[in-house]
Amino acid sequence: HHTPPAHQASPVHRPPVQHGPPPAPPGPPVGRPAAPAGPPPPPPVRSWRGGKKARPVAPPPGRQAPAGYVPVPVRKRRRWPWVLLLTLACCCGCPAYYGMPMASQYPAAASLPQQVADLRLREDPRNAQAAQQLETQTRAAHWLAEDTFAGIYTTNTGKRVTVFGGTGFRFAPSSDADGEIERLTEQYALSDVQVVESGVRGRHERCAVGRSEGTGVVVCTSVDHGSITTGVFTDLSVDDSARLLATLREQIVTKKS
Structure with a gap:
């Protein structure tokens, strides 16, 4: 046998050059099916405050309910009866509230x-003539009035009340x-106008x-939806004048049947 010299290196074994497409990656192990690809996760929902609202997490696929469990359907609250009641209250209550007076x-x-x-x-001639003139002025100021009236009342103590x-x-x-007081301001030099609660x-x-x-x-003056009554009082305070006017209008103005 011939022994090669010591300085001669042993030949290097290189892998053979392969021609064609690269080999496919190894597949899943035999006996275990590949997990199906699920749908992509839904985008997060933003609430009205700007934060992210978490969606309910669905149970994993293949999960089974425990034995004896019976699903109970969730009943949604119906809000339409409250909306209907509110609508009826607005449509019927408001006209009734303002229409009753x-x-x-x-x-x-x-x-x-x-x-x-x-x-x-x-009813003497002098006072009757003054009342007639006052009624004419009232008709000119309230030309849409259906009827007008004017009269002069006195007491045994000399108090005088003119009503029209x-x-x-x-x-x-x-x-x-407000318009009636403004109309009479120049004639009677009115000042210190006060709002009086009628209670009606x-x-x-x-x-x-x-x-x-x-x-x-x-x-x-006292005005409602059906009439206007004004009185001029002497020797009386504001409170007493307001009370006496209320008494006068209850006797003068009546509701038609």
Whole structure:
């Protein structure tokens, strides 16, 4: 046998060069099926505050309920009855609330009684002429009124009360009460206008202090949806004048049947 020299290196074995496509990657082990690819996760839902609202997590596939478990369906709350009740309340309650004073105060009729409390109607020629002139002015100021009235009452102690007004429908009694005081401001030099609580829904009253022929007077007006009644009082305070006007209008103005 021939021994090669020591400086001669042994040949290097290189892997054979393969031609063609690379081998496929190894597949899953035999006996275990590959897990199916599920749908992509849904995007997060943002709440009205700007944060992320977590979605309910679905149970993993293949999970079974325990023995004896019976699923109970979740009943959704129905909100439509509350919406329906609210709609009915708005449609029926509001017109009834605002329409009841109108129905109870209009139409109205007016007539001057001969006596109210300790007041007596003066029908002598001088006072009758003054009352007629006052009624004419009232008709000119309230030309939409269905009827007008005016009268002068006095007491045995010398107190004098002049009352006038008219009947007819009034949509805004509060504005009409302010307008009546404004109309009489120059004639009676009115000042210190006060709002008086009538205690009746839909009825608005105003009182002011003034002068007539050098005498101090209090002018009060009471307006509702069916009538306006104004009184000029002498030798009375504002509170007493307001109370006496309420008594007068209860006797003068009545609701038509």
